[in-house]
Amino acid sequence: MMLEIVAAVPGIVEEEVVHSYTEFLKKLGNSNIENFPAPAIAIDYWRLPKDFTLRDIAVVIKDDEAHHRDVNHFTSIRIHTTDDLDFLEMIDICPKY
Numbered sequence: 001m002m003l004e005i006v007a008a009v010p011g012i013v014e015e016e017v018v019h020s021y022t023e024f025l026k027k028l029g030n031s032n033i034e035n036f037p038a039p040a041i042a043i044d045y046w047r048l049p050k051d052f053t054l055r056d057i058a059v060v061i062k063d064d065e066a067h068h069r070d071v072n073h074f075t076s077i078r079i080h081t082t083d084d085l086d087f088l089e090m091i092d093i094c095p096k097y
């Protein structure tokens with residue numbers, strides 16, 4: 001039970017992150033928030049085109065967090081429904097000890 005909760009909690013947090021980025025992107029499109037060029041550190045970290053903007057970066061981060069959310073929820077459900085945990089070795093978010 002504990003292991004599936006360990007996977008579920010980050011999945012729930014990442015759901016909220018995706019929701020927050022979705023709301024931010026709506027505001028960016030409907031308000032006076034400036035869509036300025038993305039900071040160099042963000043472009044370097046995500047290895048993105050140099051002309052990316054704040055909006056582009058927010059979309060990339062939102063998509064990445066959606067992937068994390070899905071992996072964590074999948075992991076939690078899988079742990080809950082099976083005793084075979086060998087699949088955890090294939091998931092890159094699972095810490096190696």
Ligand SMILES: [Fe+2]
Binds near residue numbers: 014064065069
């Ligand atoms: Fe994440």
